[in-house]
Amino acid sequence: MTLMHTISPLFWCSSCPIRDHSICGAMIGPQALGELASARSSCRSFTPCDPVYAQGDRVGDAFVVLSGWLQLYQVLEDGRRQIQRFLMPGDLFGAVSASQQDIDHSAEALTQASICVLPTTRLTSLRQRHPTLGNRLLEAVEQTAHEAMDMVTNIGRRSATERVARLLQHCLDEMRRRDLVAPDARGAQLPLTQVTIGDALGLTSIHVNRVLRSLREMQVLSFVRGTLLIHDEVRLDALLHGTEQHDRQGAGFVPDKRMLRTVAAPVGR
Amino acid sequence: MTLMHTISPLFWCSSCPIRDHSICGAMIGPQALGELASARSSCRSFTPCDPVYAQGDRVGDAFVVLSGWLQLYQVLEDGRRQIQRFLMPGDLFGAVSASQQDIDHSAEALTQASICVLPTTRLTSLRQRHPTLGNRLLEAVEQTAHEAMDMVTNIGRRSATERVARLLQHCLDEMRRRDLVAPDARGAQLPLTQVTIGDALGLTSIHVNRVLRSLREMQVLSFVRGTLLIHDEVRLDALLHGTEQHDRQGAGFVPDKRMLRTVAAPVGR
């Protein structure tokens, strides 16, 4: 039950390696699933660095990741790159609604990957016959928006250390929810390099390197050559949720009116 | 025709001050519009700083801004604040799909504002009878996600100067598209303070102040006490799109602050 909401299992066809795909059928109904399966124009496979589409293309399909990781990113005129989203099995991307526009980002594979192609037009007409599918799509896109906002907060207001730690923890969480690792796994293989992490967090890879070293030395976590290991989950949470001050507090720090002002409004929780 | 896509006119009721609301009716059909209008449970009015909902609330409504500006923001445990989105007339926010979760951000008015309340449940059932409405909703939410990604790139990969200039230009553009100012307006009144801008861009208000001064001295634009004026659109575009590199100053020397004070203080006195 929870799984449905967590892994956004929009659709996976028979070739999808993920178990429990029946959940999806149950959610949108067997008939809709059948039609959706036939609406799929094809499945495509990729090896690392293969592009799905590129900045400036006109894209008329939505995609669902069946296996592997992909990334969405934008490159500015002068070469600066920002990764906007990592994609894992079950994720939806591309042109979901029919608002025809050139796309402003690129999509490419990070690992061996396969995705399912759903032409937007077919998806639109299908949605009209199967409102439940429409619900799922809307939820998925709303979730995407929500995650992007989260990223804004992460990049805008957190220190480099917090950003890196948070991203890595987030990746592990997502893998757990998708059953890509055991639910109690304390580590995983992530197809990320220091450059990738930097481009996702608005940092240089060099600084990412220093941050990783510091996290390692703090015995919080280590990320070496794609292998993530959480050493101290408690201190990691403390680092991320500020329940504990790590090295940041200087001499007698007193949160006074300045803070009270911003926090003055009810902040539930 | 173009307008439909640009201002995301999801819905406005008779009390909405915006002209051309007929466009919206034409888009989703008169019957759907009628039903949507009756689905609206109420309209609410706000004065600056009034909350619509707060972090931690359970929200069961979607909202459409009828007039005024609002902001969505998140406050971290230690008081750091990140504004995730500014809302202007026509914008949709709140719980559009029925994925029940506590909300992780707050919404509050920046100006006098009125919004239309659409209970999510009614919206969901209405969508099933009027697929075109579903299309519009999906497009709107996808657009939101897209704009959030844009924000990620802006904050992650652009300098403080670029960020500020971009935000101000973006606000003016949005106002133009919504007919809140003349299409050829070179300035506008924005309900933003330097603190607000900082919180939206991941900067401190003090640094925003420095950046604004520098933009003013560069004769690109001025933003004084809520009044935006674009002085040199060409150089602004150059600054933002890198067709030219803004030689901030040849050597890394502090810009001379004594001069150009006249340009700096055109107001008041």
Place this chain on the structure above:
DNA sequence: CGAAGTCTTGACAAGACTCAAACTGGGTGG
């Protein structure tokens, strides 16, 4: 008038970036 919220400025500190160089491990081809 005072109070609160803004804006402005300066001096300084810290965080993050740049440049440059060296190291690693895995592949490749001779």
Place this chain on the structure above:
DNA sequence: CCACCCAGTTTGAGTCTTGTCAAGACTTCG
């Protein structure tokens, strides 16, 4: 087997951008 290359990683030194702290000035409003 080795030399070589390559992408990724590591480290250091120096610089620049941005944040912090502190204080003063200006506006608005009751």
